[in-house]
Amino acid sequence: MVSLVEHLPLLIVVLSLLSAITILIAGWIHRRTAWFISLGTLIFQFISSFFILEHVLTRGPIRYRLGGWVPPWGIEYVMDALNSYVLIILLFLALICLLYSKKNIEHELPEKVVSFYTIYQLLITGLCGIIVTGDIFNMYVFIEIASLSAYALIASRGKIALRASFTYLVLGSIGACFFLLGIGFLYAITGSLNMHDLSLLLPPFYKNRVVIAAFAFILVGLSIKMALFPLHTWLPDAHAFAPSEISAMLSGIIIEVATYAFIRVAFSVFTPHFLRLFPILEILSWLAAIAILFGSVLAITQRNLKRMLAYSSVANMGYIILALGLSMSSTTSPWGGLNPALMHILNHALMKGCLFLVAGGFIYKADLWNIDQFYQLGKKMPYTCAAFVIAALSMIGVPPSVGFVSKLYIILASIEARQFFFVAVLLLSSLLNLIYFWRVIETMYMKTQGEEGHGPSSYSKHEIPMGMLIPIWILSSLCILMGIFWLAKIPMPILDRVNLLFGLFQKP
Amino acid sequence: MEWFLAKIFAKYNYWVFILLMLIGFYGIVAKDNLIKKILGLNIFQTAIFLYFISLGAVKGGTAPIVDEQIVQKGYLYANPLPHVLILTAIVVSVATTAVALSLVIRMYQEYGTIEESEIIEKSAREPLHGVNSKPET
Numbered sequence: 001m002v003s004l005v006e007h008l009p010l011l012i013v014v015l016s017l018l019s020a021i022t023i024l025i026a027g028w029i030h031r032r033t034a035w036f037i038s039l040g041t042l043i044f045q046f047i048s049s050f051f052i053l054e055h056v057l058t059r060g061p062i063r064y065r066l067g068g069w070v071p072p073w074g075i076e077y078v079m080d081a082l083n084s085y086v087l088i089i090l091l092f093l094a095l096i097c098l099l100y101s102k103k104n105i106e107h108e109l110p111e112k113v114v115s116f117y118t119i120y121q122l123l124i125t126g127l128c129g130i131i132v133t134g135d136i137f138n139m140y141v142f143i144e145i146a147s148l149s150a151y152a153l154i155a156s157r158g159k160i161a162l163r164a165s166f167t168y169l170v171l172g173s174i175g176a177c178f179f180l181l182g183i184g185f186l187y188a189i190t191g192s193l194n195m196h197d198l199s200l201l202l203p204p205f206y207k208n209r210v211v212i213a214a215f216a217f218i219l220v221g222l223s224i225k226m227a228l229f230p231l232h233t234w235l236p237d238a239h240a241f242a243p244s245e246i247s248a249m250l251s252g253i254i255i256e257v258a259t260y261a262f263i264r265v266a267f268s269v270f271t272p273h274f275l276r277l278f279p280i281l282e283i284l285s286w287l288a289a290i291a292i293l294f295g296s297v298l299a300i301t302q303r304n305l306k307r308m309l310a311y312s313s314v315a316n317m318g319y320i321i322l323a324l325g326l327s328m329s330s331t332t333s334p335w336g337g338l339n340p341a342l343m344h345i346l347n348h349a350l351m352k353g354c355l356f357l358v359a360g361g362f363i364y365k366a367d368l369w370n371i372d373q374f375y376q377l378g379k380k381m382p383y384t385c386a387a388f389v390i391a392a393l394s395m396i397g398v399p400p401s402v403g404f405v406s407k408l409y410i411i412l413a414s415i416e417a418r419q420f421f422f423v424a425v426l427l428l429s430s431l432l433n434l435i436y437f438w439r440v441i442e443t444m445y446m447k448t449q450g451e452e453g454h455g456p457s458s459y460s461k462h463e464i465p466m467g468m469l470i471p472i473w474i475l476s477s478l479c480i481l482m483g484i485f486w487l488a489k490i491p492m493p494i495l496d497r498v499n500l501l502f503g504l505f506q507k508p
Numbered sequence: 509m510e511w512f513l514a515k516i517f518a519k520y521n522y523w524v525f526i527l528l529m530l531i532g533f534y535g536i537v538a539k540d541n542l543i544k545k546i547l548g549l550n551i552f553q554t555a556i557f558l559y560f561i562s563l564g565a566v567k568g569g570t571a572p573i574v575d576e577q578i579v580q581k582g583y584l585y586a587n588p589l590p591h592v593l594i595l596t597a598i599v600v601s602v603a604t605t606a607v608a609l610s611l612v613i614r615m616y617q618e619y620g621t622i623e624e625s626e627i628i629e630k631s632a633r634e635p636l637h638g639v640n641s642k643p644e645t
Contacts, residue, residue, distance in 0.1 A: 137593055144600045151607050155614070160631045162615045169611065170536060173549055173604050180597060181556050187590070188563055 005055045008048045009064050009077040009132045012087075013125055015041055020121035027114030034117040035102050041121065042098055045128070046091040053084040057497065063134070071134070072197035078134030081497035085342065086260045087131045093253050093349050094124050097245040100357050100471040103464075104364055108243055109156055116156060116243075123149035123249070127257050136269065137193045139261060140180050143225065147172045150254060154242040164237035171234045175224030178217045185214035186269075198269045206274050218265055219280070225258035228284075228321055229291030232314045239310035244360020247306060251313040251356060252349040259320055259345065263338070267502045272328060285325025289425045291318030296432035300439075303370045305359045308436060309352065312395065315429060316348045322422060323410050327504065329417035334492065336416070337499035340409040343486060347394075347402035350482060354391040354475035358384055361464040361472065371440050378445035380462045383469055385444050387476035392437040394479040397430050402479050405486040521562035528555035542612045542622045546605060553601045557594045564590035 019041035027034040055062060056079055064077040079087075098120070105116050126146025133139050151172070155165035187193060189210050190201040205211045220231070227235040235255075239247045266275060275281055295315030302308035323340035361384045362368040362377065378385045394401035407426055414422040463469065485491060516523055532555060535548020564587035572588035616622050619630045 137596075141596055141600065144604070148600075148603055148607055151611070155611055158614065159618055162611055162618060163627055163631055166542065166608065166611045166615070169604065169608050170545060170549060174533075174536065174552065176600075177553055177556050181559070184556065184560050184563065187560075187593075193593075 005048075005051050006062050006064060008052050009062055009079050010066070012045050012048060012052075013077075013129050013132060016045065016121050016125040016128060020118050020125065023114065023121060024118045027117070031114050034114045035098075038098055038117045038121055039095075042091065042095045042124070045124070046088075046095050049084065049087045049091050052079050053088060053494070055079075056081055056084045057494065072192045072194035075138050076134040076194060076196075077132045078196070079132060080501055081494055082260070082263070082338075082342075082501065083131050085494050085498065086257065086345065087128065089346050089349050090127050090131065090253050090257065091124075093249065093353050094127075096353065096471045096475060097248050097357070100248075100360070100468050101243075101245045103467045104245060104360060105243065107364055112156060116153070119149045119152050123153065123254075127254065130257050130261055134195050135193055136183050136186070136195055136198065136265070139264075140176065140183060143179065143258070143261065144176055146254065146257070147176065147225070150246075150250065153246045154238050154250075156246075157241060157243060160237075161241035164234075164241045168234040168238045171224050171231070175221040175231075178221030178224075180221075182214040182216075182218035182221060185210050185217065189214075195264070195269050199271055202270065203273070206277055212278070215266075215270055215274070215280075219262070222258055222262040222265070226255045226262065226321075227314060227317055229287055229294055229314060229318065232291070232295075232317070235314060236307050236310040239313060239356075240304055240306040244306075244356055244363060247309075247360070248353040248356035251310065252353040255313070255317060256320070256345045256349065259317070259324075259341075263324065263341070267338075267504075272502060272504060275328060281325045281328055285322050285419070285422065288318040288321035288325060289422055291315060292322065292425055292429045293432075296429045296436070300432060300436045302436075303372065305362070305369065305371050305374075305440065306356065308371070308440075309355050309359060312433070312436070313348075313352060315433075316344070316352065319406065319410060319426075320344050320348070322426075323413065326410070326413045326417050326419070326422075329413075329419075333412070333416060334489065335409040335412040337495075337504035338502070339492075339495045339499070340406065340413050342495055342498060343409060344406040347406045347482065347486075350402055350475055350478050351391050351394050354387060354472060354479060355395070357468070357472045357475065358388040358391070361468055364468065365462060365464050371443055374440065374443045375447040377443075381464065384464055384472065387469075387472045388444070389441055390476040391479055392441060394483070396433045396437055400480065400483045400487055402483040402486065405483050521565075522559070525555045525559040525562070528552075528558065531555075540623050540625055542615070542624055542627075543609075545624070546608045546612070549608070550601065550605060553597075553604075557597060557601075560590040560594045560597075564588065 019037055023034045023037050026037060052062065062079040065071065066075045066077065069075070101116075101120075105113055109116055123146055126142050126144075126149060129142030130139055130146060133142060151165050151169045154168060155162050183193070186198060186202075189205055189208065190198055192198050192201055202211060224231045239250055242250060292315045295311045295313070295318060299308045299311035299315065302311060320341050323344060324338070327338050327341060361381070362374070365381065368374060368377075390401075394403040397403045397407045407430060411423050411426050414420070414426070529552055532548045532550070532552030535551060536545050539545050539548060566584050566586050569584035569586045572585045577583065612622055615627060619627050621627060
């Protein structure tokens with residue numbers, strides 16, 4: 001059993017790639033098989049990610065040598081506490097979005113079902129690859145696989161989505177090129193591409209200008225991918241016009257995986273020691289504070305629900321980066337180290353996933369995009385709207401939801417770092433969250449008539465199919481349950497292991 | 509002045525790559541035509557590839573082919589690893605270009621133009637809802 005688990009990091013990536021090809025062939029014969037093959041693969045991946053986590057927590061990191069080549073010459077896949085945690089979030093959200101997509105894709109893209117699932121599996125391949133790899137050039141290749149699949153999936157709705165996808169493609173390629181250039185600088189100075197090897201070879205060169213330039217290029221490149229303010233400009237359109245499950249994936253996990261890549265490069269390749277030499281984290285946390293305010297304010301001005309949620313994603317990336325920026329200033333407390341950042345990666349995936357899927361439900365049932373068309377929805381689609389309200393309250397930060405826990409931990413971390421300005425920013429952003437989500441909830445439950453004067457067509461219930469409702473409800477109930485788990489500190493051992501890994505956490 | 513020129517020519521490969529990169533970047537930012545933007549992107553990517561390949565070059569080195577003569581007589585040979593990396597990166601760049609061109613074709617079918625400003629103008633006017641689906645009531 002142990003030996004099998006040690007092969008899982010590779011199997012997760014390869015099976016996903018194989019299933020993409022299988023879907024293409026099987027779907028050509030019979031297109032209904034596409035969804036089932038995709039489901040089977042994702043269930044296998046999801047279960048095996050738990051085995052990996054269990055193995056990592058009990059027996060330590062897994063190192064898999066591809067083709068038996070010894071690192072640093074060969075490519076190495078490394079699973080430690082950080083990867084296996086992010087991998088579980090990724091596969092969970094991918095599975096939920098897949099369940100949801102069965103009805104939605106047949107409705108939205110009836111002719112493209114097979115190609116949708118093929119590219120969806122390629123997207124999962126790329127994202128899993130970014131997470132499991134221990135080789136920095138391999139990471140670049142997987143980032144491009146994931147991004148290319150994402151461009152295609154965003155464009156799948158046609159028309160305005162094409163322009164959104166093109167903007168993302170141009171910016172994303174520039175970002176990836178910067179990342180590649182950073183890798184080139186690191187290779188020029190060390191002659192190695194293995195992350196562990198790099199972290200051993202780099203320390204003598206920390207003051208070298210080439211290394212600093214490499215870090216700057218990697219930071220800027222990944223900032224485009226993770227939509228950090230002011231490089232977020234591709235995000236709102238891409239999120240708004242993609243199919244809803246892809247919006248949920250984009251907002252919930254794709255930009256977070258880019259954040260993971262940054263954490264990996266910043267803490268594993270460049271050690272915390274390097275980050276202390278320059279005010280990198282300070283600059284990042286100030287940018288993040290601007291992102292939080294900017295995203296929240298622009299979210300208020302949007303009429304389109306999915307665009308509003310997209311700007312809210314910009315703000316939420318701000319939370320994650322702010323937590324990341326504070327990670328070095330406090331170490332011993334439960335909110336020290338990377339804890340708040342990693343918590344919010346999971347919490348944001350749950351909340352934003354749920355909200356985007358609900359927005360997709362409105363589009364599926366009645367083609368409603370703008371918030372002012374949502375009058376009477378609370379009566380027509382009671383279960384969907386209830387799930388939206390739970391997730392929205394969680395975003396605002398009502399205890400004991402996940403949003404509350406994230407905000408509490410980030411605020412505690414900023415108090416410990418003596419950064420009271422950030423506390424003010426976080427509290428203000430909660431208020432702004434309240435404004436923009438309340439506007440939606442008010443229209444859904446209290447307005448009887450739209451501003452354009454159309455009367456409600458009917459008061460009868462008009463709920464979305466169960467296949468879409470169940471994933472939405474799984475996510476929205478997890479918004480509460482996970483919050484209670486966090487407050488009970490059940491998943492904390494995993495995060496402690498991550499901090500130990502990077503030397504950020506010293507037990508007293 | 510001579511000292512300055514010598515400084516530039518000593519590392520001319522880096523100057524070429526930076527210059528090409530900036531030309532590509534200019535194309536991406538300044539051109540309105542989407543195909544020209546893609547060309548700019550390709551120049552941008554190629555500049556980085558050239559940087560990698562020039563890293564692997566060894567003065568007076570031959571091609572890195574395993575051969576009795578090279579090993580025994582102690583010939584110098586170029587570092588093959590950057591070349592291999594760039595082969596992968598070229599594949600990625602071709603795939604990116606393919607996706608970008610197919611997007612441009614779809615946009616041309618949709619809007620009848622490949623000028624970005626005209627596409628923005630036309631897409632701003634179209635209604636959001638009913639992008640692809642019919643209302644079901």
